Amino acid sequence: MQTPDPSDSLHHCREVHVEIPFQQRLQSLIRRIAMPNPTDVQDAQPSMILYDDHGPATARLLDLAIGAIQHARTEDLSAISARMSTAPRWPDIWPGEHYKLLAGIVKVLQPQRIVEVGTYQGLSAITMAKHLPQGGRLYTYDITPYRQIPGHIVLPSDFDGDRIVQVIADLSELSSFEANREILESADLVFVDAS
Numbered sequence: 001m002q003t004p005d006p007s008d009s010l011h012h013c014r015e016v017h018v019e020i021p022f023q024q025r026l027q028s029l030i031r032r033i034a035m036p037n038p039t040d041v042q043d044a045q046p047s048m049i050l051y052d053d054h055g056p057a058t059a060r061l062l063d064l065a066i067g068a069i070q071h072a073r074t075e076d077l078s079a080i081s082a083r084m085s086t087a088p089r090w091p092d093i094w095p096g097e098h099y100k101l102l103a104g105i106v107k108v109l110q111p112q113r114i115v116e117v118g119t120y121q122g123l124s125a126i127t128m129a130k131h132l133p134q135g136g137r138l139y140t141y142d143i144t145p146y147r148q149i150p151g152h153i154v155l156p157s158d159f160d161g162d163r164i165v166q167v168i169a170d171l172s173e174l175s176s177f178e179a180n181r182e183i184l185e186s187a188d189l190v191f192v193d194a195s
Ligand SMILES: C[S@@+](CC[C@H](N)C(=O)[O-])C[C@H]1O[C@@H](n2cnc3c(N)ncnc32)[C@H](O)[C@@H]1O
Pocket: 010, 013, 117, 118, 119, 120, 121, 122, 123, 124, 125, 141, 142, 143, 144, 169, 170, 171, 172, 173, 193, 194, 195
């Protein structure tokens, strides 16, 4: 069992994975050296603004970000964090954890189809499902069924009515990608949180 590292957004996964891959440890080390926490606040997460070949962010993207942040400030995820048997209750940690922002993005975007890569305990899945519009569906992919993850938060009843569907597939495999092409292409929002 490793001590969780609060400077890494994957720390809650580490509680069950004893062996951290070398590449991941190296990336974490480089990040800490390149972007050291300038404060004595324990949970500090760096963020980046990146430009791609298509140029700067569009007005629509900026509006989405502003709307999502505004909503996240007042988002109440206490009903979700209450399902957790132990602290820290990540959905209540804002800023620094992504749950409130995810809820805000879904609230603003109102996507009919969400694809998540990386279910783990299901925290982000049920958080995003909270504001999924009527008839919407969230597909959450993982290589491990949530039932096998200690401390899983999602319950079998969360899958009633197929609002949330877990798909077991390794999306690093091209064949899995092909097999799931239709679902992946139907997504209005894709959240990739797998490592
Ligand atoms: C950071 S955890 C996800 C946490 C979750 N999204 C949340 O915020 O509550 C990463 C998960 O990604 C899964 N994963 C890693 N590689 C994957 C792959 N190639 N395809 C599907 N899932 C993968 C892992 O099994 C793990 O459960």
